[in-house]
Amino acid sequence: MDSGVLVSELTLLILRIGFLIALWVFVFFVVYAVRSDLFGQRVRKMPAAAKPAVAPDASAFLTSAQPRVSAPANTEIAPADGTPLKLVITSGALQGQELPLQGDVLTIGRSPDSSLVIQDDYTSTHHARLEVRGGSWLLRDLDSTNGTTLSGSRVTTPTPIPLNTPIGVGSMTFEVRR
Amino acid sequence: MSVSASPDFVATGSIGRLKRVRVSQRMRNVELILILIASAINVAALVLVQWGVLGKIDAGPLAVCGLLAVLVLSIHVAMRFVAPQADALILPIATVLNGLGIAEIYRIDLALGNEGWDSLANKQIAWTALALGAALGTIVLIRHQRILQRYTYVAGLFAVILIALPMVPGLGISVNGARVWIQIAGLTFQPGEIAKIALAVFFAGYLVQRRESLSMVGRTFLGMRFPRGRDLGPILVVWVLSMAVIVFQRDLGTGLLFFGLFLVMLYVATGRGSWVALGLGLVAFGAVVANQTLDYVHGRFANWYDAFNDANFSADGGSYQLVQGLFGLAHGGVIGTGLGEGMPEITPVAQSDYIIASLGEELGLAGIFAILCLYLLLVGRGLRIGFAGHDDFSKLLAVGLSFTIALQCFIVIGGVMRVIPLTGLTTPFLAAGGSSLVANWIIAALLLRLSDSIRSEPRLVVG
Numbered sequence: 229m230d231s232g233v234l235v236s237e238l239t240l241l242i243l244r245i246g247f248l249i250a251l252w253v254f255v256f257f258v259v260y261a262v263r264s265d266l267f268g269q270r271v272r273k274m275p276a277a278a279k280p281a282v283a284p285d286a287s288a289f290l291t292s293a294q295p296r297v298s299a300p301a302n303t304e305i306a307p308a309d310g311t312p313l314k315l316v317i318t319s320g321a322l323q324g325q326e327l328p329l330q331g332d333v334l335t336i337g338r339s340p341d342s343s344l345v346i347q348d349d350y351t352s353t354h355h356a357r358l359e360v361r362g363g364s365w366l367l368r369d370l371d372s373t374n375g376t377t378l379s380g381s382r383v384t385t386p387t388p389i390p391l392n393t394p395i396g397v398g399s400m401t402f403e404v405r406r
Numbered sequence: 407m408s409v410s411a412s413p414d415f416v417a418t419g420s421i422g423r424l425k426r427v428r429v430s431q432r433m434r435n436v437e438l439i440l441i442l443i444a445s446a447i448n449v450a451a452l453v454l455v456q457w458g459v460l461g462k463i464d465a466g467p468l469a470v471c472g473l474l475a476v477l478v479l480s481i482h483v484a485m486r487f488v489a490p491q492a493d494a495l496i497l498p499i500a501t502v503l504n505g506l507g508i509a510e511i512y513r514i515d516l517a518l519g520n521e522g523w524d525s526l527a528n529k530q531i532a533w534t535a536l537a538l539g540a541a542l543g544t545i546v547l548i549r550h551q552r553i554l555q556r557y558t559y560v561a562g563l564f565a566v567i568l569i570a571l572p573m574v575p576g577l578g579i580s581v582n583g584a585r586v587w588i589q590i591a592g593l594t595f596q597p598g599e600i601a602k603i604a605l606a607v608f609f610a611g612y613l614v615q616r617r618e619s620l621s622m623v624g625r626t627f628l629g630m631r632f633p634r635g636r637d638l639g640p641i642l643v644v645w646v647l648s649m650a651v652i653v654f655q656r657d658l659g660t661g662l663l664f665f666g667l668f669l670v671m672l673y674v675a676t677g678r679g680s681w682v683a684l685g686l687g688l689v690a691f692g693a694v695v696a697n698q699t700l701d702y703v704h705g706r707f708a709n710w711y712d713a714f715n716d717a718n719f720s721a722d723g724g725s726y727q728l729v730q731g732l733f734g735l736a737h738g739g740v741i742g743t744g745l746g747e748g749m750p751e752i753t754p755v756a757q758s759d760y761i762i763a764s765l766g767e768e769l770g771l772a773g774i775f776a777i778l779c780l781y782l783l784l785v786g787r788g789l790r791i792g793f794a795g796h797d798d799f800s801k802l803l804a805v806g807l808s809f810t811i812a813l814q815c816f817i818v819i820g821g822v823m824r825v826i827p828l829t830g831l832t833t834p835f836l837a838a839g840g841s842s843l844v845a846n847w848i849i850a851a852l853l854l855r856l857s858d859s860i861r862s863e864p865r866l867v868v869g
Contacts, residue, residue: 240457244744247447247454248769251776254443254502258495258783261436327866331797341794341860345867354793362618 305388306365306404313365313404315344315358320400329365329404334358336397337370350374350398358389358404365389365404374398433494434486440498441482445475448505451745455513458746467512470531471505477538481545485854488546491861492854493791499784500850503835504534504843506777509745510757510764511838517751526757526838533840537847544851550859551852555799558611565604568597569647569664572655583702584657584830598651598660599832599845602667603852606806609668613675614798616640621676630680641681644668645688652692656702659817659829665689666813671806675798710827727754731763731822735774742770757838759830763822778819781834785812791857804856807849 306313306329313329327334327344335342337355346355352372358365368386369376376383377396394401452471456463478501485492512527520526548554554561572578572585579589587594613620620637644665652661669685696703702723709718709725713732718725730753737748750756750764757764766774788808795801811834818837821828832842 240454240744240747243454243457244747245741247450247745248741248772248776250447250450251502251769251773254440254447254498255776255779255783257440257443258499258780261440261495262783262787322866325866331863333796333798333801335794335796339794343796343863343866347867 303390303393306391308360308364311406313406315402316405317400317402318394322400329358332360337372346398346400348398348400351400355397356383359386361386367395372397431486431490433492434482434490437482437485437494437497440495441475441478441501444498444501444505445478447502448475448509451506451509452512454745455509455516456746458744459513459516467527471508474505474508474531474534474538475501477535481538481542484542484546485858488549489854489858492545492858493787495787496784496850496853496857499780499787500835500847503777503780503784506765507761507833507836507838508534510750510761510768510836513746513768514751514757514764516746517749529840530838530843533843536840537843540844541847541851544848545855548852548855551800551803551856554607554803555611555614558608558615561604561611562608565601565608566647568601568604569651571597582830585655586651586657586660593840596839596841598657599841600848602663602810603807603845603848605664605667606671606803606810609671610799610802610806612640613671613802617675617798620672620681621678630678630683632680632684633678638684641668641672641685641688645685645692649692649696652696652703653700656700657830658696658703658706658827659814659821659831662689662817662829663810663813663831667806667810670809670813671802674792674805675802706827706829710821710824713824727760728822728824728828730754731760732824734760734763734767735823738767738770740771742766742768742773744768758832759818759828759837760822761833761837762819765836777836778815781811781815785809785815787857788853791853791860794860795856796860796863800856800860804853807852811846811849 315327315329315334317323317325334344335354335357336344336346336351337353338345338347338351339353342354352370352374354370355372356370356376357368359368360366365388366386367376367378367383367389369383377394378387378389379393380396389395389404392403392405394403448471449468452468453463456467478497482497485497508527508530511530512525515521515525515527523529571588574588577588577590578585579587579594581587581594586598587596589595620633620640626632648661648665650661651664652658665685665688669682672681672685673679693703697707698704705723709728712718713725713728715725719729720726734748734750734753737743742748745768748764748767750760750767753760753763762774762777765777769776785808788804788811792801792804792808795804814831814834817826817829818831818833820826821831832839834842834846
């Protein structure tokens with residue numbers, strides 16, 4: 229092919245390298261856009277003013293009025309048979325908030341696609357997961373840095389979740405209730 | 407990750423009320439920028455091809471590719487309304503791969519002197535438009551993946567019918583010995599490509615139902631818990647189906663793809679390594695039997711094992727193509743000969759099966775690595791979507807769909823580079839072939855839909 233009619237060999241060489249560079253720039257743009265997947269979600273300090281900002285409304289008052297060490301004798305495992313269950317936050321900034329426990333999986337972590345997004349220093353990007361196995365809900369720690377606790381003891385293997393028992397993730401605790 | 411952009415739902419006061427505050431368009435803005443870069447790369451590739459081969463610029467093909475960019479942008483705009491939280495990277499990556507494919511096919515057409523409807527590039531552009539339309543339709547019509555779960559068994563039946571279609575006399579045609587195409591009114595189509603999507607839907611729905619019994623029981627042997635005999639049914643059925651494709655349709659790649667898809671989804675659903683061990687055992691057994699009984703399989707093995715032997719090289723259906731592809735890759739070197747300046751047209755079917763060797767010759771090692779990185783990122787996004795999934799069906803479907811892309815890349819690129827014996831599969835998004843393009847764009851659309859619905863589930867943001 230007579231390729232030197234309008235474009236010289238040198239120009240083509242430069243363009244050819246330029247094209248490869250453009251291709252790689254695109255690849256690096258994409259990698260930059262997924263950096264949170266590779267290096268974890270950016271840690272954001274909890275603003276110190278956040279806690280008093282949450283006004284203790286009626287429901288939060290009711291929650292905090294309940295005895296702190298609830299669920300002593302009730303060790304019924306959370307069933308996954310369609311009984312409406314909910315996850316209630318029992319300490320931390322959003323005390324008293326609830327999240328319906330539905331589907332098969334509920335993910336907890338700093339990653340924005342978790343079901344329960346906790347943005348504090350002590351939570352890992354993918355921290356823990358509640359999942360349905362064999363007709364009941366299990367708590368599984370996803371190898372998080374600071375661990376997950378179930379009524380104070382660290383969870384190492386997937387553990388059935390008893391109702392009304394505190395589960396600790398980072399600086400926050402919550403319970404599974406009917 | 408700015409502070410104000412992340413919470414889509416904020417807990418507001420009273421019990422259990424999750425209020426949708428606003429839909430963040432951050433993902434879509436990232437996507438828009440990447441699509442613009444992708445389109446610029448595609449146009450640059452065509453310009454370089456024209457300068458390299460013709461020495462001048464022909465505005466016609468550039469205008470057509472501009473139209474394709476407009477189609478991609480229209481999908482992007484539609485997603486701002488119907489899937490605002492969808493993954494931002496899948497569409498741009500698929501666009502770049504598709505555009506590079508068109509440029510290289512066009513380049514080989516120019517070298518071979520194909521014009522009009524003989525030109526594979528023109529066909530590829532028409533199919534791309536159709537595939538983009540199919541992707542748009544998928545995103546707009548399928549508003550949630552649970553619609554697919556409802557049709558689990560319909561999808562399974564649909565897949566079997568599609569796989570069997572090329573065997574219908576008068577409808578199916580043989581190309582190079584493989585009977586996997588159908589011909590309707592002069593148009594050829596490979597129904598197996600669509601079947602892999604239907605199979606992924608079926609396997610996902612089926613495994614969600616049967617996962618417990620497939621993972622919980624069985625006896626332990628060599629540190630692995632093996633399933634009971636009666637639970638072996640499904641894996642044997644899929645194995646027989648894949649072997650039937652290999653024996654009767656004479657298509658090694660498609661058979662491997664179906665079985666690999668099932669094996670990976672089974673592993674992800676049950677978490678039992680013993681299934682993988684069993685499956686690989688079945689593959690090895692099938693490979694040994696096929697190598698000894700099927701001539702064409704034996705030929706593939708011989709061409710791979712002893713490619714540079716003159717007996718294989720000059721034989722009919724021998725390793726000529728494979729070796730030419732390797733020579734092409736070697737000719738390219740590190741930075742390639744430049745688009746339009748190599749000789750990829752020497753290799754038989756350089757536009758479809760050997761597109762990666764053609765691109766490797768003209769873009770070199772640096773270009774091939776960039777392309778492989780794009781595949782890696784695409785598959786990585788798919789697996790990531792599955793990982794974030796809130797229910798088992800979404801998880802399995804996302805893993806299955808993205809794994810088909812990964813496995814297909816490995817089988818065909820591995821074959822071209824002589825890592826494994828060569829089998830005829832299409833390189834996703836790159837290779838000339840309409841059915842493959844349509845199927846892969848539908849897969850991309852399904853992954854986008856899955857990522858959007860996973861991110862839009864009700865959730866609580868603390869902090």
